[in-house]
Amino acid sequence: MEPGAYGAGKAGGAFDPQTFIRQPHTVLRMVSWLFSIVVFGCIVNEGYINRPDEKEEYCIFNRNQNACNYGITVGVLAFLSCLLYLALDVYFPQISSVKDRKKAVLSDIGVSGFWAFLWFVSFCFLADQWRVSKKENNPLNEGADAARAAIAFSFFSIFTWGLLTFLAFRRLGEITFQEEYNTLFPSSPPVLA
Template sequence: MEGGAYGAGKAGGAFDPYTLVRQPHTILRVVSWLFSIVVFGSIVNEGYLNSASEGEEFCIYNRNPNACSYGVAVGVLAFLTCLLYLALDVYFPQISSVKDRKKAVLSDIGVSAWEMHS
């Protein structure tokens, strides 16, 4: 097994899509990306109902519009975060600076910990 700086074999290596797709964290990011689409898509499409007796639509979650807004916001932020870190996974082998690699890995860990806490 080759040693590397912060999770990569050789800094400055060429992009290999086959290796990228086979990595477990890439697979989990894609799955998380799909789940985020399901979360905000389902709330946007079916989270609000129109009542015949009332003239306006309401959120199905206890008629609280903040609940629907929160769900959509979490889904959109998860979607954007997954896209950002997928792009970082693609770009990561070309990062040659150990300090920049460390920042990328620590930001990934920090965002993941924050998401788990929320």
């Protein structure tokens, strides 16, 4: 692809799947998507247990229903956000307006930064609740692997979303000389002699 506004080729170019898959922000978005699946999948599958003498299931994170709900909610919404921004990345080269491309990149910066923060909160919350539950409420250590996986992948997600934020900042600054030139000197029809 030719260089263009905000890291994309000229509008209207053909979509090249190999180039798309090899872009760092696409790879990171797919990794973030996978991490979100691991987090909410672990909590949904093994995040609730009950003892033989109890009828109700409880959250393995210190019996705190909010911890499980938060992990599942952040995981599912991050999953959907990744899909939305992957679709935007596919559509991005077709956007002809530099202003619209800038809006897309700015929204990517905001959303990626927001998700990095939410994953940081998720990591801290789940790790703290697991620490407390390990001491008091889970003597059989049931669901320990799932809890550790959810905590670990919440931690990894902080970095993937942080890197997505960094790449979006970098993408914002990638305006080529040709587009700056076209902005300063709009093209005029050729003069016939």
